[in-house]
Amino acid sequence: MAIEYAVIAGGCFWCTEAVFKDIIGVESVESGYTGGTRPNPTYEQVCSGATGHAEAIRIGFDPEKVSFGDLLDISFVTHDPTQLNRQGNDIGTQYRSAIFPANAEQEAEAKAAIARAQQDNSDPIVTTIEPLKEFYPAEDYHKNYWEGAGQRNGYCMAVIPPKLQKLRKSFANRVKASS
Numbered sequence: 001m002a003i004e005y006a007v008i009a010g011g012c013f014w015c016t017e018a019v020f021k022d023i024i025g026v027e028s029v030e031s032g033y034t035g036g037t038r039p040n041p042t043y044e045q046v047c048s049g050a051t052g053h054a055e056a057i058r059i060g061f062d063p064e065k066v067s068f069g070d071l072l073d074i075s076f077v078t079h080d081p082t083q084l085n086r087q088g089n090d091i092g093t094q095y096r097s098a099i100f101p102a103n104a105e106q107e108a109e110a111k112a113a114i115a116r117a118q119q120d121n122s123d124p125i126v127t128t129i130e131p132l133k134e135f136y137p138a139e140d141y142h143k144n145y146w147e148g149a150g151q152r153n154g155y156c157m158a159v160i161p162p163k164l165q166k167l168r169k170s171f172a173n174r175v176k177a178s179s
Contacts, residue, residue, distance in 0.1 A: 003027055004063050006071050007034060007100040007132055009054035010079035011087025014153075016057045018146035018160045019078045019167050022175050025065025030058045031138040031145070034100055035130050043139055049092040056100065058135050066174065068106055072099065072113035077170045078163045081114075082123035088159065097127040100135075 010016050013031035020029045033046050036053030046053045059071060079087055081097045099114075101107040110129045118125045141149070150156035168175055 001062050001064070003060045004068065005102060006059045006061060006068055006106070007056055007102070007135055008059070008072070008075050009035070009056040009096060009098040009100070010075050010081070011055070011095045011097070012090055012159070013055040013057055013138065013142065014145040014150055014156055015087075015160050015163055016075070016079070017144075018150070018156075019074070019163050020057060020059050020071070021146075022164065022167060023061075023066060023071070023074065023171075024174055024176055025062045026059055026071075027062060028058075028060035030060075031142045032056060032058060032135050033094075033138065034133055034135045035098060036133075039134070040136055043142070046094050047092075049094055051094075053094060053136075054096050054098050055094050055138075056098070056135070067109075069109045069113055070174065072110060073116065074167065074171055074174070076113065076117035076120075076125075076127075078166050081117055081125045081127045082121055084126045097125075099127060099129050100132040101129060102132050 017029045017031050033053035034056045036051040038051040041051045085093045085096050087095050099110040
């Protein structure tokens, strides 16, 4: 099995990580930072908005089980791609909606996915397609956040369950069975 990678941003990476861990064919999800100028940024630096990075996730996936386009379609349903530099109360360029294609094929699919998403949204899609730069993994305490500290975090408890419900409603055939 050849693993491919997708790098996307759609707001808080705690929220996007929780969604994509549930997808059949997703082998790994790693929270991190990309799209900015500062090498090895910290969470605090990214949150300040000064680095230009987005909170992003790097998804390792089996393309025989789930396509890059499928992952993008899921992303568009589980975040609001019409909000510029924000998701809900999270405001700043670090929360932008963005796709970071690894090659020309992913870039073409990103453009097609944006067009598909626009058909389902009356407001303009503001998701950007940006060059894939260095991906910096987030600090260890961000890994698997929803399964641990996120269960005690009021923000996560308010934001993540509705995203998971949208995922299960719109992509029931793509979701891993609950254990």
